[in-house]
Amino acid sequence: ENHFTKDLPLKGKKILITAGPTYEAIDPVRFIGNHSSGKMGSELAEVAAGLGAEVTLILGPSHVEVDEKSIRLIRITSTREMYEAATSNFEDCDVFIAAAAVADYKPKNVADQKIKKSGDITLELTKTEDILATLGQRKKHQKLIGFALETNEEEANARKKLEKKNLDFIVLNSLRDKGAGFQEDTNKVTIIYPDHQVKFDLKSKKEVALDILKEVIDLLNA
Ligand code: CTP
Numbered sequence: 001e002n003h004f005t006k007d008l009p010l011k012g013k014k015i016l017i018t019a020g021p022t023y024e025a026i027d028p029v030r031f032i033g034n035h036s037s038g039k040m041g042s043e044l045a046e047v048a049a050g051l052g053a054e055v056t057l058i059l060g061p062s063h064v065e066v067d068e069k070s071i072r073l074i075r076i077t078s079t080r081e082m083y084e085a086a087t088s089n090f091e092d093c094d095v096f097i098a099a100a101a102v103a104d105y106k107p108k109n110v111a112d113q114k115i116k117k118s119g120d121i122t123l124e125l126t127k128t129e130d131i132l133a134t135l136g137q138r139k140k141h142q143k144l145i146g147f148a149l150e151t152n153e154e155e156a157n158a159r160k161k162l163e164k165k166n167l168d169f170i171v172l173n174s175l176r177d178k179g180a181g182f183q184e185d186t187n188k189v190t191i192i193y194p195d196h197q198v199k200f201d202l203k204s205k206k207e208v209a210l211d212i213l214k215e216v217i218d219l220l221n222a
């Protein structure tokens, strides 16, 4: 190995990343969404690009800034749009990282006019596409990484997702620690493999991104 490939260990690798929330329209002015900042996914994209990867970032509605010019940015709004962008770019990627906080449900019917206020109403919801699970079924040479946010039996639940979605590892976000999570600049994670796990300290999302990508590099070199 020469100096060059050591500095750019992801050179020649195509990495596809989803980030941010997805929004599901209720009517022309309202939606169902969540507070994801898109920060963890954008840090992953920037650090991966810095390590030499060819990065495509599929980003939901978020104010996060993506400075790195070499990143191919695909902006989407709904889960369906994220699904289409992810599935159409999956085949020739080497690594797929699902950092998005995808809406699990969407209104069964989207009103084409603004819903006027009257009495109480009930919204009927239907499940969105599970992007990561779909790609888990289509996986060939690709490495697949997911995230999990759990409030109870965290490790057991994350491990179930790892198996069910056919992942190489899953990154468990800690909710218990102050400073970790959605609108924060820091995160505390446990990386869970089928047969072992690695716990990390609370650190900046950029440093967490590097920890995750080091594990990815090990997987690619294994
Ligand atoms: N994910 C996805 N498509 C979805 C839902 C989730 O790609 N429709 C991905 C997320 O980006 C994350 C992983 O699947 O990497 C786990 O997401 P999470 O919300 O923790 O799990 P769910 O399978 O949605 O289950 P639940 O929300 O009920 O815990």
Ligand code: CA
Binding pocket: 102, 103, 104
């Ligand atoms: Ca979910």
